[in-house]
Amino acid sequence: MEARTETQTATETAAAAAAAAAAGTAAAATAGTAQAPSFAAVQAAEYPDVPAGYLNTAALGLAPARTVAALRQALDAMAAGRPDVDTYEEAVAASRASYARITGVPVERVALASTVAESVGLIAAALPRGAEVVVPEGDFSSLVHPFAGRGGLDLRIVPLDRVAEAVRGRTALVAVSAAQSADGRVADLAAIREAAAAHGARVLVDATQAVGWLPLRAGDYDYVVCHAYKWLLSPHGACFLTVREEAEGTLATGFAGWYAGEDPWRSCYGPIERLAPGARRFDARPAYLPFVGAAASLSLIEELTVEAVRAHDLALADRLRTGLASLGYAPVPGPSAIVCATAYPSSAPDRLTRAGIGFSLRAGSLRFSPHLHNSPADVDRALNALA
Numbered sequence: 001m002e003a004r005t006e007t008q009t010a011t012e013t014a015a016a017a018a019a020a021a022a023a024g025t026a027a028a029a030t031a032g033t034a035q036a037p038s039f040a041a042v043q044a045a046e047y048p049d050v051p052a053g054y055l056n057t058a059a060l061g062l063a064p065a066r067t068v069a070a071l072r073q074a075l076d077a078m079a080a081g082r083p084d085v086d087t088y089e090e091a092v093a094a095s096r097a098s099y100a101r102i103t104g105v106p107v108e109r110v111a112l113a114s115t116v117a118e119s120v121g122l123i124a125a126a127l128p129r130g131a132e133v134v135v136p137e138g139d140f141s142s143l144v145h146p147f148a149g150r151g152g153l154d155l156r157i158v159p160l161d162r163v164a165e166a167v168r169g170r171t172a173l174v175a176v177s178a179a180q181s182a183d184g185r186v187a188d189l190a191a192i193r194e195a196a197a198a199h200g201a202r203v204l205v206d207a208t209q210a211v212g213w214l215p216l217r218a219g220d221y222d223y224v225v226c227h228a229y230k231w232l233l234s235p236h237g238a239c240f241l242t243v244r245e246e247a248e249g250t251l252a253t254g255f256a257g258w259y260a261g262e263d264p265w266r267s268c269y270g271p272i273e274r275l276a277p278g279a280r281r282f283d284a285r286p287a288y289l290p291f292v293g294a295a296a297s298l299s300l301i302e303e304l305t306v307e308a309v310r311a312h313d314l315a316l317a318d319r320l321r322t323g324l325a326s327l328g329y330a331p332v333p334g335p336s337a338i339v340c341a342t343a344y345p346s347s348a349p350d351r352l353t354r355a356g357i358g359f360s361l362r363a364g365s366l367r368f369s370p371h372l373h374n375s376p377a378d379v380d381r382a383l384n385a386l387a
């Protein structure tokens, strides 16, 4: 009994030390000092129970401890008959502000959504009949299908590395993922933006596989949509849409409900008299609990900084790519935090599963996606399983 208490105390002390170290790290990062964040300390504080080998953030990001605690608290209050709308609203506002800072836009440029597909549907619905939309081959269906499903548009599907050159005078919109779900390739957004500007086309970026590890200035594009349940470590249902001020007039508010009102609580009945200013008029009513989680998760990304997360993730991804190449698994070249092996023996998925590795099979490849909770040991475990 005594020994158990001692162990518990030691564990608690270690956890408290790790939390303090993480907080110190975070404070240093926020203060802009040269001190590099200690991922080991953050991992000890925020991911104390995650077993080794989860390399699957491109499928689903793991909630840090602070997020689990915030959600638990909200659920406990609900179970006790005290659902707290003020807390939910604070979390929604904090999530929106945090996402705005992470993507470098003023907060009034950020609308709330629940899925990528619904935001893309809003954009697709607003295009005139016959408009040409350029998308990459094999991009994620939530980005592509709303254009196909709407009907009456001219959808041109071209290889990812040809998107910029495919833009022409009659192109109305280019829609592209910043990083591809299927193989991790990163789009040449600068070239796409330049081509679109030269031809008067608008640009929609799906940043779901990017924001959180890849620095991205959302204000550089007409529309950016990002579901936060991967690299932003949030629950499903916390999704963001930024709309550039000049592009605001291109969208109708056909999906707007009471939450898109200037004062949502005075917009509950009949047509909304005054829509919210800025992109908030495109808000879908937020699923409260996912945003309770998102506020906490986004605070961790901000404390660490996307630049530091990028360096951490890419170092792990490079280690994995080098190891896969030496085993003959033909990884798709980087740099990207998503690593895909295109040539592998049929036994590979089973070997990885038996070794407890979190990975995905996507478009015929083995897909790995290390993030801030991972260390080189996770990568080596996967490589050992494959050797």
Ligand SMILES: Cc1ncc(COP(=O)(O)O)c(C=O)c1O
Pocket (backbone or CB within 6 Å): 058, 059, 114, 115, 116, 117, 118, 140, 142, 143, 177, 179, 180, 181, 206, 208, 209, 227, 239
């Ligand atoms: C690039 C990309 N966009 C969007 C999504 C999710 O889309 P939705 O929010 O419509 O479920 C994913 C999920 O894997 C994705 O990889």
